[in-house]
Amino acid sequence: MTQQSNHVSEIVLTLSCDDKPGIVAAVANLFALQGFNIRESSQFEDVHSKRFFMRTVFEASEGAKPLGDIKSAFKAVAERYDMQWSLCDVHRRARIVIAVSKWGHCLNNLLNSWKRGSLPVDIVAVVSNHEDMRELVEWYDVPYHYMPVSPDNKAEQEAQILELIDDQDVDLLVLARYMQILSSNMTDALKGRAINIHHSFLPGFKGAKPYHQAYARGVKLIGATAHFVTEDLDEGPIIEQDVERVSHINEPEELVEIGRDIESRVLGRAVRWFAQQRILPNGNKTVVFSR
Known part of the structure; x- marks a missing residue:
């Protein structure tokens, strides 16, 4: 954990879902509104299964935030694209x-x-x-x-x-x-x-x-x-x-x-x-x- 219990300043998001237009933009916009910048990001489309995969590291620009609140905010985007996803503290070992x-x-x-x-x-x-x-x-x-x-x-x-x-x-x-x-x-x-x-x-x-x-x-x-x-x-x-x-x-x-x-x-x-x-x-x- 960073700074205080359940508060994070750097997080890593991994997700997979059916490939559709607008996934990256929806994710980036959501985290921008939450006060996070993208530090590292990788994406891949499996052209055979038509599945999209993404791993992105975000860092807070306005101080540490509760991880539970971030997950709650992201659920709407995840449900829209029927994602399998994980969001956790970068520093969790x-x-x-x-x-x-x-x-x-x-x-x-x-x-x-x-x-x-x-x-x-x-x-x-x-x-x-x-x-x-x-x-x-x-x-x-x-x-x-x-x-x-x-x-x-x-x-x-x-x-x-x-x-x-x-x-x-x-x-x-x-x-x-x-x-x-x-x-x-x-x-x-x-x-x-x-x-x-x-x-x-x-x-x-x-x-x-x-x-x-x-x-x-x-x-x-x-x-x-x-x-x-x-x-x-x-x-x-x-x-x-x-x-x-x-x-x-x-x-x-x-x-x-x-x-x-x-x-x-x-x-x-x-x-x-x-x-x-x-x-x-x-x-x-x-x-x-x-x-």
Whole structure:
């Protein structure tokens, strides 16, 4: 929050709706009347679905204003165009929980970026089905929750995670190489609020030892994909991808290390963009207003 409780001086608006004339003008006029200037704005029309997407950052020219009043004023415009929209304080930090198993490269990158201030989130907890990452997490002074899982207690373990998410008012669950498949109950509960990192440039090599599979096929590019989690394994809307060129001289162990670097930076970007309200759903795809 800025200046006083529930008062904001900078806000970010995201919206999507059927594309019609006058949307941008209606939005700009409404916020001008509320005493806000446009600091940053991005728009996109999906010509296939005829949907319009917009992300705009406004700053107050006449001092901070109650966020609830601004939302109330905007509702008339939103209803006129049947918008799906969100309006929040630019300075509100997304609250996240990170889930991890035994590989800590993505986890460490997120923790380090958060600690040095380049990742605008609050990491409220780390959950794991192993104890391997406890020392690292506690070094960062973040609560570590060991939640072992087996076929016999999977439902109870997932209920524990969801309870933690609810209790801590969490915005996002980040699966940072969490090597468990979430149940449909959990993916439904976290729709649009869980991001996974996949160790390939989807679609690609799945299952055990993906980099060894890639080596066996003599690939020239390896990569990683960050996507929203859905009931369909590794089929959720893609947020970010990256690749790096490799060659026949790279052994499987080298591919693993290169892949881990790619995974870390791809997941870091996806979490940052989520925190900055830059990701808008578009059916089974996303619109990402990245810088």
